[in-house]
Amino acid sequence: MQLDSLYQEIILDHYKHPHGRGLRDAADPAARVGEAHHVNPTCGDEITVRVATDGTVFTDISYDGMGCSISQASASILHELLRGRAAADAAVVHEAFVELMSGRGQVTPDEDVLGDGVAFAGVARYPARVKCALLSWMAFKDAAARAGVRVGPEAKTNHQYSAAASQAGAGRSEGAA
Amino acid sequence: MTSSIAIPAGMPQYDDVPRFDTAAVRADFPILDREVNGHPLVYLDSANTSHKPRQVLDVLTEHYARHNANVSRSVHTLGTEATEAYEDARAKIAAFVHAPGVDEVVFTKNSTEAINIVAYAFSNASLRADADPRFRLGPGDEIVISEMEHHSNIVPWQLLAERTGATLRWFPVTDGGRLDESGLDDLVTERTKIVSLVHTSNILGTVNATGRITERVRQVGALLLLDCSQSVPHQPIDVVDLDADFIVFTGHKMCGPTGIGVLWGRGELLAAMPPVLGGGSMIETVTMARTTFAAPPARFEAGTPPIAEAVALGAAVDYLTGVGMRAIQWHEKELTAYALDALATVPGLRIFGPSVPVGRGGTISFALGDVHPHDVGQVLDSLGVQVRVGHHCAKPVCTRFGVPAMTRASFYLYTTTAEIDALVAGLEQVRKVFA
DSSP states (O other): OTHHHHSOHHHHHHHHSOSSBBOOOOSSTTSEEEEEEEEETTTTEEEEEEEEESSSBEEEEEEEEEOOHHHHHHHHHHHHHHTTOBHHHHHHHHHHHHHHHTTTTOOOOOHHHHGGGGGGGTGGGOHHHHHHHHHHHHHHHHHHHHTTOOOSSOOOOOOOOOOTTSSOOSOOOSSOO | OOOOOOOOTTOOOGGGSOOOOHHHHHHTOGGGGOEETTEEOEEOBTTTOOOOOHHHHHHHHHHHHHOOOOSSSOOSHHHHHHHHHHHHHHHHHHHHTTOSOGGGEEEESSHHHHHHHHHHHHHHHHTOTTSOGGGOOOTTOEEEEETTOOGGGTHHHHHHHHHHOOEEEEEOBOTTSSBOOTTHHHHSOTTEEEEEEESBOTTTOBBOOOHHHHHHHHHHTOEEEEEOTTTTTTSOOOHHHHTOSEEEEEGGGTTSOTTOEEEEEOHHHHHHSOOSSOSTTSEEEEOSSOEEEOOTTGGGOOSSOOHHHHHHHHHHHHHHHHHOHHHHHHHHHHHHHHHHHHHHTSTTEEEESOSSSSSBOSEEEEEETTBOHHHHHHHHHHTTEEOEEEOTTOHHHHHHTTOSOEEEEEOOTTOOHHHHHHHHHHHHHHHHHTO
8 A cells, every 4th residue: 555655664663652752851961952842834743852962972862742653753763863973973864864855755765874764765755744754853953053063054044923912932933834 | 102293384394405416516526536546536625625616617717718808997898798707706796695785795815815904904094093983993902803713813813903002802612612602791892893703613613603792792883704714605694694794705615716705894884994905996096196095895906806716706606506505504414413423433533623513514623542633634645535634724723622733524515425434434544554
């Protein structure tokens, strides 16, 4: 069934048994910590990603959120792949994941780089779900930047007009509403 | 027991209800023939947008092929034909909602634009001391909406409150998905200038009984706008009966094209409203120093309007009238009763909104256990079943019921019970994948 390419066993497994879920304080009080909250305005999915770093290595990546299987499994895999990595390595993995997700199913993922992340190759064929998969990865990039570590090229800033009466408050959102 | 019950003469009987041939109606909608992911299309997203019958598509094509010209400005034959078609459509729509005057129908892009026209008319009037006081807002004045609104009936009023210093207040929603009117007299007061409410909720399916609210609105001298986007397509509407000051609705949810909507306003009120968009067609006379404005509806239709779309909306109204709005309403009531029963058999399914087919339309939102609506929608799509998932542009409703998103199935005149069966079977599949 076509659906199997989207809901790979690995994805469902990460969804049902997420790794490293829950926001944690940094073990080392001297660590630099950054946090970012992203929402997908089209479906209401939310994720908060927190990174702790000594400036060169991401000593911890913790997260909390709610959303569909794709967005939550993606956060779990992000945690698995990038925690304990040097910033430069993390940038390579991050770039490969973003490239895979932006490839409309035409990109062949490298398992050596992406590990369980290769399971998302099928998701790239569902344009409506790509944002779900990228939600935690974009939040991670922002969180890292706030901890003083740049991952990948400068993100385009998304200047949002926020009406005082609006119910924003949840932080900046990913993508246009 | 063999005794029978005698039904008194004059009681309405089952057979008295107007009906139509669903199969014949379905044959009018070309898109219903197609397949999705190898399965017959099961379209349960009509609250989002409805499909269009061939009769409407033909009129749209015919207009461009035979009568295309700009309206209200040409003396030539094509211009006259286009203008007549455009104004005929206005008359059909006025009759459809029982408007006392044809000129009370203003063509807009959609419901959102229609609401914004009213909100900006308030805004513009608030800047002028000589404007009609009913439209002037300032600190101390209040705007009342509800927690049940679509974003299009929240954001324009938030922005208006921000511009004028007025206060925005709202009706809460009960656990059962009805409007909570218990605080009516405290909420709608002499400070209230406008009450803007959804008639039928796009997410809960609730059809709001507006009688008590209208009475209170009249008592305090406020104005009443009803967002009828989800009611005009599905039941007979009589604006005089509703006793509203404004109603808005959109063409694409009632078998018409996208890009055309309607603001209906009481003639006397539209005449008292300042213009919003300035440009061609909305003027009386223009000098380099100043402009005087046309009477409604032209005052609110600046620039070249969506002509073919308006004409096609007229055709949609003809189509719906031909089938019969009472019959459509009854068809959807039966479908809703069937669907509520069928969905109740799905383990772990929770319905948001009224759980009985009374005072509710054929739009049913639900949660399936802990499975995220995105995942529900994706599995259903793989089986050809098209439902809406997400917050349905009504985030406060989701917040009210403690969920980030919902799955929504919505019906129309072409929906069948077999399609509801396909939905229920699809939900079983969802449960298997995410067991």
